[in-house]
């Protein structure tokens with residue numbers, strides 16, 4: 001393998017910081033054109049978590065523009081999980097078309113090099129394009145700034161079939177779900193994929209550019225299976241981030257796991273060394289499992305429903321997000337409270353009762369979804385819109401699957417939603433430094 005010719009990133013943490021100076025750090029030639037293979041070799045240095053707080057403070061003091069904000073690419077965990085949710089999403093699922101494991105590894109190395117550059121607001125390669133060549137970078141993000149771009153890569157269960165010698169390396173947590181309640185109308189062409197890429201940023205063209213160029217660099221190795229644009233965040237993940245609203249008009253993410261809740265992150269989001277059954281599956285330590293669900297929301301029907309019924313469905317007040325049992329948005333829910341009719345104030349089938357940790361053995365998720373629209377459904381004339389639900393977790397079998405089984409059976413919300421696509425992917429830990437690549441520890445026994 002070649003030594004990686006890219007330059008080191010400008011900071012030790014994966015928090016947002018001013019990228020103007022970073023942009024002056026010149027990348028040097030990485031042949032990333034179609035069919036080109038970026039070199040990728042040994043990476044050693046780990047981000048120093050202890051410096052994170054100090055860097056965050058410096059960032060807060062110096063950041064001048066949202067366009068210039070950079071989320072550091074390197075660190076113990078991939079960015080785009082606990083990163084304060086940006087405004088825009090493009091998500092892509094790909095199928096690997098080669099059976100050559102080395103080609104797959106080269107792709108993951110190319111993606112690492114390109115992602116490192118794009119998240120700093122740089123074009124995918126600093127090599128000059130010859131006039132007779134297509135440009136290395138497609139160009140539409142030129143001059144836009146990084147806008148806090150994060151790129152998060154994951155591996156689907158199907159990657160662990162017999163093509164790449166990975167069958168014994170699939171963690172039990174990455175088992176396909178099978179059919180879960182609520183999955184009756186899932187569409188195969190909007191579901192699954194060997195690889196996934198989540199690109200988030202505060203600019204729509206920046207996320208499109210990232211996915212477009214990563215898919216382009218996969219030509220000959222992987223093809224796009226399906227993709228989704230999200231136009232507005234539907235969850236708060238950053239400490240102090242305001243709670244946004246979903247397309248039913250309710251505050252979404254009130255009781256989410258937030259980035260400053262380290263105990264909850266360790267318990268519910270990051271895969272721990274103890275989770276692995278042995279050396280074959282310990283490559284996920286420090287990673288997290290991504291579950292995506294494209295959930296169509298029946299907006300026209302919802303808009304005819306009376307306010308009191310809408311609030312009963314969620315168990316919360318539409319305007320404020322407060323539980324129906326009183327207080328403000330962040331007041332604890334009183335599941336025991338009964339009304340003058342003797343019935344529970346929070347309906348037995350209300351969304352928050354069924355999804356809440358109090359009623360699920362403590363189970364929690366880090367939700368990081370986006371509102372989406374695909375325009376109008378030509379078959380019905382209705383708005384094709386909903387929630388592109390994304391959740392990160394330490395064990396999807398014990399977290400998402402448990403919650404969705406419960407919700408799919410009896411959630412009042414089911415009258416107005418349909419899960420039409422999605423999938424499960426294992427997002428490996430963060431990349432340590434230049435030369436590291438996505439899933440290096442997954443493939444290392446096969447390449448040594």
Ligand SMILES: C=CC1=C(C)c2cc3[nH]c(cc4nc(cc5[nH]c(cc1n2)c(C)c5CCC(=O)O)C(CCC(=O)O)=C4C)c(C)c3C=C
Nearest residue numbers: 246250251252253254255295352355356357387403404417
């Ligand atoms: C399987 C997991 C979940 C799916 C699928 C899901 C779909 C979904 N949710 C909303 C809107 C809201 N969800 C809220 C809370 C909430 N939802 C889940 C899980 C799933 N939601 C959890 C774990 C929680 C937290 C429960 C709790 O701790 O009380 C809320 C309330 C505000 C909040 O805390 O975020 C809303 C609103 C929609 C519209 C939707 C599918 C389209």
Ligand SMILES: [Fe+2]
Nearest residue numbers: 252351352355
């Ligand atoms: Fe929910």
